[in-house]
Amino acid sequence: MEQIHFNQLKETLNHKTLPNGLKVYILEKKDFNKTYATFTTHYGSVDNHFVPLGKQEKVKVPDGIAHFLEHKLFEKEHGDVFQDFSKQGASANAFTTFNRTAYLFSTTGDVEKNLTTLIDFVQAPYFTEKTVEKEKGIIGQEIRMYDDNPDWRVYFGLIANMYKNHPVAIDIAGTVESIAKITKDDLYECYNTFYHPSNMLLFIVGPVDAEKIMDLVEKNQAGKDYKDQPPIDRFFEEEPAEPANRKEVLHMPVQTPKCYMGYKEKRPQRSGKDLLVRELSINLLLEMMLGKSTKNYEKLYEEGLIDPSFSFDYTEEMGFGFSMIGGDTTDPDTFAQRISEMVNEFKQQSLNEEDLERARKKKIGSFLRALNSPEFIANQFTRYEFNEMNLFDVIPTFEELTVKQLQDALNDHFQDSQLTVCQVKKKQS
């Protein structure tokens, strides 16, 4: 077992890659009551076009299938695994993102038993036509719930604006129509392709003994018969650099309109250190442009264009990336215009050293705060690892970012040609 020490943070991460390819990470947090574990496959809603394991031809699967599979994996011949966890004093859950599906539990009781349950249930699919049909009603209501949520709609509406071909534009849960087509055979095909241990990561954080836990996981995996699997062939059509659609207006029963805008990344192909530098740079620049301590934020607030719901973020993964700025606003058109003016004005000036240092400190402090949460550590570590980055490099990378790197990112990312807007306006009835 390898031990990685992060001295400044006073943390030690234990790691091992098992013979079947499964990556296991354990972080001891002796003061906590709770242990939190996530078992994650590098497979999400964007992986809808691939060559299934053991086949030659690529297939395209129905929208929403990764999320559907996540729901169905909990059901077994003996019943629902949720119940097994709660009998063992743990609460279980799962979530599907664009490129990950994570299964998790938290417990203050028997960690070893619950961890075994987690690993075993994810590694033993049981899909039948009957249970697949039953789930369609439940997921149908989940989709309707999100359809009524204006924040969700405007966020995903903006992403849909950006992408012409990339499946990130498709709703993670699919649509009522697309999930109607899903069969148990589709689920098995996706499962067999994407749930091999070599495509997965297990993260455990809590008051545990790392050696004991590692031993348990190793024995568990050694008892299962996994054949080596070749790398997965995933297909993505070529994506134009510019946004597919410049502007979209959704009409919903709301009192306060919403406006989200974003810049589509032209070459979202980074990974590892490059990606880390990129993400942190753009997030730092957004803070300097529009953070609460800036002149711009003050102006927008005074002009009545923003309220406390205002936020911004930059994210990038293999094949897609974008910055996003938005919130509730009484005047969504002026909002979009003012922000884009402010971004352009910021680009004209040289970076102010004092503002940069302040934003850097703020970001470092926020990251330390995030590390208070075991959930954040496990989920983000996994996301970073799948993109060949290390979560614990964030602080040193923030400390090392140079003005030159920031200036380059600023000029490269924030271009008018990449800008797109999505708004929710009041439905006139």
Added chain:
Amino acid sequence: MTLVDHHVADLPGMTLHTIETTKYKTTSLILQIKSPITEEEVTKRALLPYVLQSGTERYPSSKELRAALDSLYGATLGVDLSKKGEYQIITLRMDVANEKFLSDNTPLLDRAFALLSQVLLKPAKQGEAFLPRIVQKEKRSLKQQIESIYDDKMRYANKRLIEEMFEEEPYRFNVYGSKQEVDPITPETLYDYYQKVIKEDEIHLYAVGDVSKDALQELAKKHFEFPQDRTEPKRTSPSGKQRVDEVKEIFEEQEVQQGKLHMGYRTYITYSDPEYLALQVFNGVFGGFSHSKLFMNVREKESLAYYAASRFESHKGIIFVMSGIETNNYEKTVKIINEQLEEVRNGNITDGELEQTKAMIRNQILETVDDSTGLVEVLYHEVVSRHKRTIEEWLEGIQNVTKEQVRDVSQKIQLDTIYFLKGRGE
């Protein structure tokens, strides 16, 4: 070893709670300011924390104050409003990095205490009024926040249920106040109200982090100085119906894809009552978890919904049930929910259900105290209810709840109001 190292000290003007722990990389300072919720003051009180966090004497604009926070390694300052029983509580929260984890050794905690104290006690003002510029901005923003409740249909349905169910009780008021009450507020009237808050409200400061209790006490004494002439805080007296004669059914229509069903029950049991723990177990058996009767029947058995759950309010003694369903499944769903309560009333609780529920509640309590916000929330129950219950007592009490006690509690519970927000034209 106790689960929480909690010490309480009475300082002039406020009560200090210190919790020493090595769990976190930051130190949290959480001010809880409590007063009964009233029609005349609810909106002013909602506006006040937003004005306070917008400027101090020393940093008279939000921009300057935020810059000062950013320089303290991104110390965060946040405000929150909540309703616990018939109290409206203002929370001011500051969170600052512990110097131990930084390569820089500035005394951050001392400055954070100073800043938080200035936000509360030395606001930006001119004469006997807040700055008009700040008040005006925050009035607009508050109105927008009130409006946005309508946009989130789950929150909206919950708000409407409460308005209908507590028509004649102060609990009906929303913590953000009402939109038409925002305009009449002036920088002067708000400042008057602020002075009253500082003199009369019950104020508690919680400090959580890897810092000794003596050091925290020193800092609190050094930085928080209240006016001398403070008065005894006001308390609410319990109000509310003692029985339900007829269930109210309210329907409303909007262009939504999914109907939002919200039901409100009176339990007549609050945090300080001996049956409180049995009520908590009842809620777990009924709808608190994914093994509960509501989830198992409404979702798993009938596929009617994605969520079907219940939660309870500890100080008003209320249980809320919520579920998102197709509009035409209304009657069927309500029937199933009623049947589940009837099951518990008839004592139809399996050993498995009871044990699973207890294990989950135990887990939930222990997990909650791992998080500083959750921990303060738990400890603050004692302040609101004036009833002491340590975490250990709580855990043990849950373990001792019997099936009969759960059944007895369920027999006291009465459905009061059903609110249904339905889709149009179906």
